[in-house]
Amino acid sequence: MKHKQFFATLAVGTLFGASALLAMRGHDLDLLYLKYLQVRESEQQLKEDKQKLEDELSHAQKYKNRRLRKLNIVVKEAPDEFAKVAVQREVKRQLNSMLDKELTLLENDPELFNKLLDGRTIEVSGQSLTLQVKAVVIGETTSIFIHAVKDVKASKHHEEPPTTLP
Known part of the structure; x- marks a missing residue:
């Protein structure tokens, strides 16, 4: 009976440990996913800023090159x-x-x-x-x-x- 109790305790401990480990890794995964979303949003904002700056630069160059012909x-x-x-x-x-x-x-x-x-x-x-x-x-x-x-x-x-x- 002691063997059965030992295996039952081992199984419950393993399940409890696995669920605790899964909860910790799930929390880490959620944080990682949140960080990924922030980086994507930041990348999108940087692309928009880059496009605006390129447009301003091309406009400034076109404006600069305008001469009385x-x-x-x-x-x-x-x-x-x-x-x-x-x-x-x-x-x-x-x-x-x-x-x-x-x-x-x-x-x-x-x-x-x-x-x-x-x-x-x-x-x-x-x-x-x-x-x-x-x-x-x-x-x-x-x-x-x-x-x-x-x-x-x-x-x-x-x-x-x-x-x-x-």
Whole structure:
């Protein structure tokens, strides 16, 4: 009987020990699975962050490489067609140094063309024309819309005879 009691006690002890060991390993397994889920979530977040940074970098590089490639001068109003062509040519010549500059320069100071051109007087075919900048569209191809009107001061000097003093 002692043998049966010994084997029964051994079996109960083995079962109790195995269940305790299983409970401890199950707890460790649960902790390991929780750690695995945290790492996967962290990996997913890092992938999203990486993608955002790559997008920002490509946008920044594209934005950085944007340059003024072409000037489109549109003379909307001028005394005649020859004056329009002459004004267009002269304004392009004066602004030629702006080509291949970064667009951020122009975007940060959109009034730059107004400062450079508005009110400037150009001599064309013996008449003085004053430039008025009406609109500027900034981009890789920048369009500047200009009116060239006869300079009233200069034309008065040409029309009025000089006064003679007695």
